[in-house]
Amino acid sequence: MPREKIDIPGQIDHLSIIDKEGNLDKDLEPALPDDFLLKLYRTMVLGREFDARQLSLQRQGRIGTFPPITGQEAAHLGPAAVLRDSDWLVPSFRETVAELWRGRTIESILLANNGYNEGAQMKTGMNMMPISVPVGSQVIHAVGIAWAMKYRGKDDLAMVFFGDGATSEGDFHEGINMAGVYDAPVIFVCQNNHWAISVPRARQTRSKTIAQKALAYGIEGIQVDGNDILATYAAAQEAAERARSGGGPTLIECVTYRLRMHTTADDPKRYRTDEEVQGWEKQDPLLRYQKYLKAKGLLSDEEIVSISDAVKAEIADAVKRAEERMREIGDPGDAMSMFNYAYAEMHPYLKEQKDQLAAELKETAKEGDNG
């Protein structure tokens, strides 16, 4: 056999259901109950409005820096929406809408974004990992969780989110490769928002798509229009069925765009043009989904306004509660709490350090009274 072609699956599909003009591909339309469709819409609006609110809070110094998600609502809510309670969600740090969908509270996010560890407190049974700041590192955790699910004979799955930049990390590679080897029930969802801070997608990897990286691991891969929530949902649904039935992992590339800054510390004008941003604003996933719901007769202009008002009110309440909570805790808050949760049991030398600080703070307080 001289030079011959090897028979490997070398094909990657792109999925789109509602196109940029809002036209629907009826054959591909997932059959979802109306209330579910509306719940998706409301949650997208909540994410969008919460982003706006946090930006103004940050500008006023009422919270610290955070990563906005505007423009990526469909790209991460669609996949997250296929999860059951017994499945696990393993987020990166830019899937706020998915976290809210999973039951994380607005208050907890505000607390965390204002530097209170209380905000990252995890209620057990949420079946969710906390956000993971080290890019790509969480990918492997999902594989371990999925391996354990399979070991326990469950038909649950783990869904992990990461960005286009994360695909350059060794951890992404090690995790996805191991998932393939163990046929682990994982769905790898890449939020390809075209930028890793200032590094464009094209400088992150030479491959035309992220989805084709699945070919390296012998697993299924698909690229979807990430601003089309029906497409992101449908692709994830297909992947979920594969995972639950022992078909192994899937890599889903959601092509979307980060409309705002990387974090509030970032100035996108340094590295990208307004034209590019405006081009993507025209593809707003929220507007596209609105069109669809309206055409379906599920959403009226009045309802759009009322939902938006309701959501804003919900956020306002949450902000109030969160700020009350922060006042209760106090700024800087009970210093002693930083010694908690380092270990199941505090070790003696740490106890000594804690007692020492307690004594120092008492002294300071006294001095305060005297002075």
Next chain:
Amino acid sequence: MPREKIDIPGQIDHLSIIDKEGNLDKDLEPALPDDFLLKLYRTMVLGREFDARQLSLQRQGRIGTFPPITGQEAAHLGPAAVLRDSDWLVPSFRETVAELWRGRTIESILLANNGYNEGAQMKTGMNMMPISVPVGSQVIHAVGIAWAMKYRGKDDLAMVFFGDGATSEGDFHEGINMAGVYDAPVIFVCQNNHWAISVPRARQTRSKTIAQKALAYGIEGIQVDGNDILATYAAAQEAAERARSGGGPTLIECVTYRLRMHTTADDPKRYRTDEEVQGWEKQDPLLRYQKYLKAKGLLSDEEIVSISDAVKAEIADAVKRAEERMREIGDPGDAMSMFNYAYAEMHPYLKEQKDQLAAELKETAKEGDNG
């Protein structure tokens, strides 16, 4: 655009020039001068015989453990043979024949394998990295070297070797991805010898081939019969032309087999069958190449014997010289030398430690005389 196929290069070829029966594919036969062909043969024999000699030395406790290469001579010599002096070779730890081809001496290998740092001494201008024990870690170094070559406007290249197991490491991924992004003149040569110690190729990754991993990085990939030195040479030659002309990196998978143990500390009977090994012995790259050279009239049975004798004599001399050298150095040898080469200049606290040991050893020596 609903569900449509994305146009990506999804094809991987397999290259074979002399098949398992020794039949030649004339169209693909590289045009190489007779003396070059014979030099390749002699170096393969040298590697094979040196392996055998080191095994017996190890058994006699005259050297420490080492990784045999028998069966993989063609898989790494073929690619290394396309290198120019100004190119760089970045080995793993199982490319002894390539190292010998590049001018590393038998003595230095023996010294290193018997635990003498002198054996790893690198003559400048060799344009070669020392062997790299941490699996996969050297892959990135080759990318840095290649980037620097390009920066300097050279048409040189870096060739890096690694095993099938190494492709699971994050470093492999990060390196090859960056090479793609920078169009770096690197040739990634995987020695797929089917085993990573006891882990079979199939449990290392779910992909059918290693070569197809190139698709994930948007670079060229090819699989070759690693026991066919004409094929490994030809594939590397093609990749070298690509690299030198700015076409970027190539991933070459050489399909071969480790006929002996992983290292002399390993017992392959624990994880693989004799049948499997015997099957591969039939595909011995050395015998296949002999057939080819004989058919070409370049090699006679007498010459086979004379070359083998000459090679054995060369090894015997080298062993003698190496053991003389070791006696000179002494066992354990000059302890003080371990403080050298930590830094360009020894820092004061290290100097204190060195002086302290020197003093202690003097004392011991004295005691020795007295006692």
Next chain:
Amino acid sequence: MAKMTMVQAINLALRQEMEKDDRVIVLGEDVGKDGGVFRVTDQLYEKFGENRVVDTPLAEAGIVGMSIGMAVYGLRPVCEIQFSGFAYQNLHQIENHASRLRWRTQGGLNVPMVLRAPYGGGVRALEHHSESREAFWAHMPGLNMVIPSGPRNARALLVSAIRDPDPVIFYEPKALYRAFREEVPEKEETLPLGKSRVARDGDDLTLVAYGAMMRPTLEAAERLSEEDGLEAEVIDLLTIAPLDDELFVRSAKKTGHILVVHEAPRSFGPGGEIIARLVEKAFYYLEAPIHRVTGYDVIIPLFSREKHYIPHADRIVR
């Protein structure tokens, strides 16, 4: 009670915990069919099968990252990193996640995993197979760093490590894997993490050591007794972090003379912390400078010279 090598004792701990608790999973490179390159997991694959004894691809961050996920889900993974010299590939997974998840989630999640790795010199191995970098792990809040010194305490400590609700780095002195045997009871035996032990009583001076250094240290103590009539108290740390300073501080108050022994490079090695604790807690009892007999601040040489690098009794006696 059977006389066992450390390899057999560790194997016993793994086998018995796996029998008792189906949450215990062993994973790593070559831990399955091969039984581990040092045979520590020998026969576990045959006994428990490939779902309990998992051969992994060659990916240390992957092994540890997967262990984190398994542990968070409720399993008790015991992963093997083939040599501690390749555990830096996964250090970020421990520093960024395993050691912090309890803290990050304020008690919501925890990571009951064990990372086993052979460390140290003395077996005529290749480069990267002889280092001692326990100080890296000892410096990480939220982590336990354990190093046994003999078959019996290796078994007892490993059982405790597996049951501990927090992550444990378990460094195994490979030089002791088959160096000697000890009686190891078949019936369960544990040792608390975070507690050192007195390995030898004495009133004249204090020697602090752990792991593979216990043998030369105890040998030195015997020689000091015979040759100079000095009785050294020898403290075996067993747990490096959280460091138990109670015993060596008490001993220092008694003897006033202390020597610290470790194989790791001297600068910024474990010895510094031990000395700092002594200065904090026993300063007024110290009668002489505390010396360190350690590896030097260079890479441990290839094996023909390693004996000069690794502390031995002569160096300690001086």
Next chain:
Amino acid sequence: MAKMTMVQAINLALRQEMEKDDRVIVLGEDVGKDGGVFRVTDQLYEKFGENRVVDTPLAEAGIVGMSIGMAVYGLRPVCEIQFSGFAYQNLHQIENHASRLRWRTQGGLNVPMVLRAPYGGGVRALEHHSESREAFWAHMPGLNMVIPSGPRNARALLVSAIRDPDPVIFYEPKALYRAFREEVPEKEETLPLGKSRVARDGDDLTLVAYGAMMRPTLEAAERLSEEDGLEAEVIDLLTIAPLDDELFVRSAKKTGHILVVHEAPRSFGPGGEIIARLVEKAFYYLEAPIHRVTGYDVIIPLFSREKHYIPHADRIVR
């Protein structure tokens, strides 16, 4: 002389070395167009172009591994790891290769690279953006670990680091990036690596610190002078490893009272080594226990509480 922030001073060092020597290459995540997330490499991309100021994919091991290859080939890469909290991803490349290639090849190859990374707390950042783990690097033979404390010495030390024939880990105290300005001469200025400095003279006690801790330490020294009439001598290490013990040992012999300050967790932190050296070399001059004012043995809390974690003048004064 222009008054510059530390960010500007580091930028100046990079610019001038790049002008002088075309072997100097800056690479890292967002160092190009963006000028670095802290703007340390601002305008270098515009001035030198994408072949001298290289935006990399998001891969720390890749960045450092490539730098090793570049350095071996004869370039002088200065790579930026965006935050020191993500430098563990590349720790194996430093421990297994960068710090050893000179030794491994017995002088045949060397690795003249610099790894820059901002470290430490105080900027209200997210998790993983405020740690101090300089002890990891300080423990590695073959490596230089440098931490400047002000704009002027940052510039001079970075120039020396770039010219050093061995690898240098250069931790930048991000809390000081824009905290104050200093006169920084346009004309070349260097400071030798491996040398500490006396930041303040005094005869009554010795304070040893470095990096971001120099400000609270000097503030504490002033207050001790005003409030208690005690004159503290303050030593600024500048280079953490190889550790220069000459000045603080001399100072300790003079004052007999020593306090060590660092932001890193206490246990197995840099303070231990400093104390061990003092005990080795100045034991008979010590009049009181040497105390450590440091970060606690927990993860630095999220920013609302970090001020309790990071040592400040009050804690030092006590």
